[in-house]
Amino acid sequence: MAPLKHFIAGTAGHIDHGKSALVEALTGTHPDRLEEEKRRGITIDLGFAFLDLEGVRLGFVDVPGHEKFVRNMLAGVGGIDLVLLVIAADESIKPQTREHFDICRLLEIPRGLIALTKSDLVDPDVLGLVRLEVEDFVRGSFLDGAPVVGVSAKTGEGLGELKQQLLNVANSAPEKDLSRYFRLPIDRAFTMKGFGTVVTGTLMSGSIQVEEEVELFPSRKRARVRGLHSGGKPVDRARAGQRTAVNLAGIELEDAHRGMVLAAPGLFATTQRLDARITLLGNAKPLKNRARLHFHQGTSETITDVRLLDREKLSPGESAFAQLRLQEPILVLPGDRFILRQFSPVITIGGGMVLDAPAPRQRRNDAGTIPFLKVLTRGEREEMLAAIAQADPRGIDLAMLLARTGWLESEVRETARKLAAAGRIRILSEQPLVIASSAAFLECVQRVQNEIEKFHAANPLVPGISKEELRGRSAGAARVELFRSALDELILSKQAAAAGELVQRAGREIALLDEEIRAKEQIAREFERAGLSVPPIQEVLAKLPVESKRAQKLLQLLLREKVLLKVTDDLIFHRTALAHLKGLLANYQKQHGERLQIAAFKELTGISRKYAIPLLEFLDRERVTRRVGDERVIL
Ligand SMILES: Nc1nc2c(ncn2[C@@H]2O[C@H](COP(=O)(O)OP(=O)(O)OP(=O)(O)O)[C@@H](O)[C@H]2O)c(=O)[nH]1
Ligand SMILES: [Mg+2]
Numbered sequence: 001m002a003p004l005k006h007f008i009a010g011t012a013g014h015i016d017h018g019k020s021a022l023v024e025a026l027t028g029t030h031p032d033r034l035e036e037e038k039r040r041g042i043t044i045d046l047g048f049a050f051l052d053l054e055g056v057r058l059g060f061v062d063v064p065g066h067e068k069f070v071r072n073m074l075a076g077v078g079g080i081d082l083v084l085l086v087i088a089a090d091e092s093i094k095p096q097t098r099e100h101f102d103i104c105r106l107l108e109i110p111r112g113l114i115a116l117t118k119s120d121l122v123d124p125d126v127l128g129l130v131r132l133e134v135e136d137f138v139r140g141s142f143l144d145g146a147p148v149v150g151v152s153a154k155t156g157e158g159l160g161e162l163k164q165q166l167l168n169v170a171n172s173a174p175e176k177d178l179s180r181y182f183r184l185p186i187d188r189a190f191t192m193k194g195f196g197t198v199v200t201g202t203l204m205s206g207s208i209q210v211e212e213e214v215e216l217f218p219s220r221k222r223a224r225v226r227g228l229h230s231g232g233k234p235v236d237r238a239r240a241g242q243r244t245a246v247n248l249a250g251i252e253l254e255d256a257h258r259g260m261v262l263a264a265p266g267l268f269a270t271t272q273r274l275d276a277r278i279t280l281l282g283n284a285k286p287l288k289n290r291a292r293l294h295f296h297q298g299t300s301e302t303i304t305d306v307r308l309l310d311r312e313k314l315s316p317g318e319s320a321f322a323q324l325r326l327q328e329p330i331l332v333l334p335g336d337r338f339i340l341r342q343f344s345p346v347i348t349i350g351g352g353m354v355l356d357a358p359a360p361r362q363r364r365n366d367a368g369t370i371p372f373l374k375v376l377t378r379g380e381r382e383e384m385l386a387a388i389a390q391a392d393p394r395g396i397d398l399a400m401l402l403a404r405t406g407w408l409e410s411e412v413r414e415t416a417r418k419l420a421a422a423g424r425i426r427i428l429s430e431q432p433l434v435i436a437s438s439a440a441f442l443e444c445v446q447r448v449q450n451e452i453e454k455f456h457a458a459n460p461l462v463p464g465i466s467k468e469e470l471r472g473r474s475a476g477a478a479r480v481e482l483f484r485s486a487l488d489e490l491i492l493s494k495q496a497a498a499a500g501e502l503v504q505r506a507g508r509e510i511a512l513l514d515e516e517i518r519a520k521e522q523i524a525r526e527f528e529r530a531g532l533s534v535p536p537i538q539e540v541l542a543k544l545p546v547e548s549k550r551a552q553k554l555l556q557l558l559l560r561e562k563v564l565l566k567v568t569d570d571l572i573f574h575r576t577a578l579a580h581l582k583g584l585l586a587n588y589q590k591q592h593g594e595r596l597q598i599a600a601f602k603e604l605t606g607i608s609r610k611y612a613i614p615l616l617e618f619l620d621r622e623r624v625t626r627r628v629g630d631e632r633v634i635l
Contacts, residue, residue, distance in 0.1 A: 004057045006241035007170045008202050010077050010109075012100035013086035014093075015042060015065035018117035021153035022086060023062045026163065027051045031062035044069055046076040046187055048243055050231050053167045057231060059243040060084075061202065065096050070103075070348065074339055075187050075258060075299040077103060079202030081241060082169050083112035085143065089150065090121045092130045093137055099348050102281055105141055106351030107337045111172060113147040113165050114138070120152040176240035179408065181264040182206035182214070183333075184244060185298030189256040195227065197253050199262060200245045201299065206264065207239040208246070215265040216251060217331035222265055223250040259300035261331045269403040270329035271358035275321065277377055278306070278340065278352035282317040285342075287349070289313065294346060295326060297338035297354075303327040306340070309363070310370050321373045322352070323359060332357050333406035334376065353377075356404065360391070381407070385415045386437070389425050393440040395479035398433040428481040436482050444486040447474040452496055452505055461512070461553035463560070464504030519544045520554045524563050527574035532581060532605050534573055567618040571611055581605060582624060589634045596625065596632040 011019040020043050024030040031047025032038060043064040051058045061080060063073040077083075083104050087097055104112070114134055119127055127150050138144055147165040151158035188200045208214065212225050227247035230238045238244040246262060280287050289312050295304040305325040314320050332338075332354045339351040355376040363369040368391065375387040388404065389396060401412050416435050419425040426441040428434040436444075451474040455465040465473075467487070475483040487503065490496035497506045512520065526540045541551040555572075558564040564572050584604055588596065602612050616632060619625045625632040 004052075005055060005170070005175060006057050006059070006239060007081040007173055008059045008061060008079060008241060008243065009082050009084050009166065009170075010061045010080035011063055011084050011086055012073070012077065012104060013065055014088070014091070014096040014100075015067070017065060017086050017088035017091065017094075017097075018153055019043070019065060019084075019086045020047065020062050022084075022115060022117055022151065023047070023049050023060050025151075025153040025156065025159055026166075027060060031060065042066055045072050050243075051163075051166070053163060053170070056167060056170045057242075058166060058170060059202070059231065059241075061243075063100075065100075067096055067099070070096070070099065070341075070346075071296065071301060073100065074103065074296040074301070076202075077107060077109070078185055078298045079204040080109060081111075081173050082166075083109050083143075084166070085112060085114045085138075086117055087114060087130070087134055088118045088121075089116045089127050089130050090118050092133055097137075101138070101141075101143075102348055103339055103351070106279065106281075106339055106348075108142075108353075110142060111146070111169055112143055113149065113162075113169050114143065115158075115162055116148060116150045118152060118154075119150040119157055120155045176205075178207045178239055180205040180240070181267060181406065181408070182208050182262075183264075183331075184208070184246065184262040185300070186256065186260045186262060187258050187299045189253060189258070191253045192247070195247050197248045197251045197256055198245050199248060199256050199260075200243070201262070203238055203240050203242050203244045204298075205240050207237055208244070208262075209237045213265045214246075214248070214262050215268070216248075216256065217261045217263060217268065218270040218329040219255060219260070220270070221251060221255060223248040225249075259298075261298060261300070263331060267399075267402050268331050268333075268406075269358055269400075270331050272326045272329050273359050273361070274324050274326070274332060274357035275309075275355045275359040275373055275376070276324055276338070276352045277319055277355060277373070278314070278322045278350055279319040280314050280316050280350040281348070284316050284349035286316065287314040292343050293349070294341040294343065295324065295338060296341065297330065297332055297336060300330050302330065303343075304340075307364065309373070319352075321355075321370060323363075334404070335379075335406070358404065381411070381415045382419055385412070385435075386419055386424050389419075389435050390437040390439065393437070393443065394477055395428055395434055395436040395440065395482040397479065397481075401433075401435075426485060428479070428485040434479055434481040436479075436485075441482065441486065441489075444475055444478060444482050445489050448483065448486045449490055449495060450474070452490075452503060456505055456508065459553070461516075461550070461557055464499070464502035464508075466501050467498070467503055468501070470503055515545055516550065516554060519546045519551065520558065523551075523554060524558060524574065527564055527572065528576055530574070531577045532573070532607055534571060534577075534611070537570060537572060567611075568614045571614055581619075585619075585624065585634050594634045596634055598630065598632075601632070 013019055020031050027049040029049035031049050032043055037044050047062040049060045061076040063076045116130055131148050134148055149158055149162045149165055151162050183205045184201045184203050186199045186201045190198055192198050210225055210228055215222055225246055226249040228235050228238050229245035230242045289308040291306050293304055295302050307323040309321045334354050336354040340349055342349050355373055372387050372391055375383050420427045425435045425437055428436055451470055471483045494506050497504055544551045559566055566572050620627050625634055
């Protein structure tokens with residue numbers, strides 16, 4: 001037997017048009033669960049039921065039609081594969097028929113069918129008329145040409161045909177790609193005695209297995225899947241297209257609620273800023289830049305500011321690029337659809353598709369913004385990755401790319417390889433993967449080279465610049481991998497050379513003038529001769545035949561070559577003096593033991609009190625001595 005294919009059908013339609021009754025007639029389960037729903041005879045919150053057809057298991061999400069509960073409807077319609085638009089034959093199209101249908105179009109629900117319910121209440125002529133009205137209503141939309149089936153939940157009329165058409169529509173849907181990352185927007189959370197916290201939702205992508213780790217967004221809490229239910233039965237694995245209940249270990253009930261998302265761990269980032277393509281309904285009022293709206297995505301809702309990126313106002317029926325600033329953080333990926341509702345009175349006015357999240361800060365006046373978002377809209381992978389790399393000259397890593405694209409790691413790597421082969425990006429590092437656009441890379445190479453030249457010009461006597469300093473000057477804000485690759489490029493092409501931490505122009509040698517060589521030797525000699533009774537530095541430098549700036553550089557050169565060693569700014573020893581001191585200490589240890597008083601040290605070295613302490617501290621740092629109370633231990 002072929003495995004069952006799983007799809008989710010959602011009802012939609014005006015209040016009292018017979019959605020719940022139809023779900024019951026089809027599945028045997030009345031979807032209304034709440035006491036209040038039963039008492040008032042209306043649906044308030046989402047209800048669920050299942051229908052097994054040949055080779056297909058349909059999960060039903062039944063939504064409320066009441067205009068006050070559209071937000072609950074929105075939490076249910078998010079993950080559906082097909083819509084069952086319910087229109088009562090005795091009332092035809094009513095306001096929430098329109099609003100729910102608008103929502104389905106804005107969410108780009110790909111397919112569906114229409115049930116004309118309560119057909120037992122009208123004669124065939126009226127049913128025919130309503131059918132014409134409805135066909136007219138959906139013309140040009142995704143439901144144009146979809147089956148329109150007259151049914152009665154009361155008499156059972158038309159139910160057989162409706163099931164057949166449901167099966168046909170479900171079979172026309174592509175099978176779910178289970179290799180995508182697991183995501184489950186939560187529509188309910190409750191506790192079950194003996195089990196703890198359970199969350200339910202429509203599994204929108206990927207799959208999940210018992211014992212796997214999951215991450216809860218936006219709280220980013222981790223949990224283990226203790227058990228799974230799907231279609232009322234315990235299962236080991238739940239797949240996209242299934243209604244799924246997840247028993248979570250490590251999450252308290254108060255930490256889980258509708259609007260959160262359960263997802264694969266350690267991959268995604270939440271955001272309060274996303275770039276999107278938004279569309280305003282034809283019957284909405286014009287939308288001004290910076291308008292405040294209600295934002296609904298998946299099962300979540302929050303408030304958002306809408307920044308129109310290329311205009312002051314969006315006219316009814318038009319689409320535009322916008323940056324949304326959300327009041328609360330959410331997890332979304334490019335391609336996710338959302339609904340926008342007016343702040344007050346609350347009515348559906350539009351919706352859109354996420355293009356980039358987390359999105360960089362508002363780029364309203366940046367000429368690159370709109371072309372960048374156009375590339376993301378077209379959804380062509382290589383172009384998208386190239387554009388993302390180009391938009392961030394600091395370089396960008398795998399974690400960020402995964403969070404921003406929702407692609408699999410293998411897809412990111414493969415796309416990056418193709419772009420690198422075409423010379424459009426540089427792969428700066430494989431593990432972790434870090435890329436930069438070729439333009440950003442070449443710019444960085446240029447900057448590094450310029451900074452090396454600038455350094456040499458300003459410091460003719462210094463052999464080279466340290467890598468850290470060079471990075472700070474040429475690529476401070478960039479990722480370290482970008483700087484390293486740029487430097488490697490200069491070294492490989494023999495334009496720069498590195499010795500340890502020092503970088504210099506390739507082939508560069510420090511050319512000292514004769515008088516400089518003599519002056520340098522003189523400094524070294526003076527310090528060597530002085531031994532431990534070090535002379536004041538300025539006094540030594542003042543006696544040189546070169547001016548003080550050059551004298552300073554020569555001194556630096558000697559320090560770099562470690563001929564001289566610096567203890568403090570005004571305490572410099574020749575290396576032979578320090579070697580001599582170590583010898584003295586070793587002798588002392590043999591004769592008097594390892595303990596050394598400061599007074600004994602002064603006597604031993606003949607050094608003044610002013611210098612004794614810093615020198616001892618220097619020796620501590622060099623691990624020649626160790627401080628114990630007021631004494632030193634010779635090591
Ligand atoms: N005669 C007749 N009555 C029906 C039929 N279907 C539903 N009804 C009645 O219509 C009323 C509303 O039905 P529901 O299924 O609760 O309607 P609904 O669309 O789910 O309503 P909301 O969930 O509140 O939006 C109930 O009293 C049903 O018994 C039908 O096919 N024929
Ligand atoms: Mg109902």
